[in-house]
Amino acid sequence: MELRNVGTSGLKVSTLGIGCNNFGGRLDYAKSEAVVHAALDHGVTHFDTADVYPMGDGGASEQHLGKALGTRRVDAVIASKFGLPMKEGQGGSRRYIMQAVEASLKRLDTDWIDLLYFHTPDADTPIDETLRAMDDLITSGKVNYIAGSNFAPWQTVEVHYVARELGTNRFIATQEQYSLLTRNVEEETIPLCQKYGVGLIPFFPLESGVLSGKYKVGEDLPKGSRLDISKPLADKFLNDDNLKTAAKLAEVAKAEGKELIDLAFAWLLRDKVVPSVIAGASTPAQVARNAEAVAWQMSDEQVTATAEVFG
16 A cells, blocks of 8 residues: 655655544444454554544543554554543643543553644643643654644644744644545645645545445435434435535546545545545455555546536
8 A cells, every 4th residue: 555754754654544433432342453454454554543532432442453453563653632521631731631642652552652633722722832742742752743633724834833933843744524525625724734744634535424325315324324323424414415416426436437435535645745544444344445445546637527526
């Protein structure tokens, strides 16, 4: 599998990243382990988790990931996050960051985290305090690189300039929702990533399955599917406009001998500012299918044909 640098940093990750948010929730340990091992066997190096995953039972995802990696830890790039509410606290204060990272290292059963994200901005803590704490974690060897998630474009730029002023390490990546159906990052976030050497790492690339091809206009939801099980996700992603656009995109993919899922991944990876796309998987078969999808390198003509769907 192709490896790409995250922004202008030296960190390389596989173009497919495994979202581990369901480890310890929908997936028990045996299923989590099967997904991790299948990913490694397909050349995936990038595993994305957080202290709060799975939501509502924080900590289990990191525990499952660390245990499943075992002696193959050296083959993996572990990305984790802090900042959202845990029993111990939340936010970006120095005191909390140090506690949160120590707890994550223990759950992951590792000595270091490759990429540490500030999960969401904290209005109650100056960003210079957060940056200094994260920088000290790099100096101590407990973290290799730092990044932000769910940051507004102006906040990402602010971090860049504050880090330069302080002489600390800067964020090498920003993690945002981005897909063929959710493209607001194209207006400001992508240009700033290109200007400042920041990698854009998308999540929800398949819009919770809408871009997998399994949902059709006027048809009942497949029994047991993600959007059948979760009404909040269905309310967020499932509407006629999205399904109609997905159907048109599926025709573009079909003309190239591909499927909609291939187009969903390949289109995001057409831009080198995107080093890796994060997608969850519940079975080894899904890992294999996603790994196949990221291998497609679209031509300029194929990118143009895709753009024409949106007028």
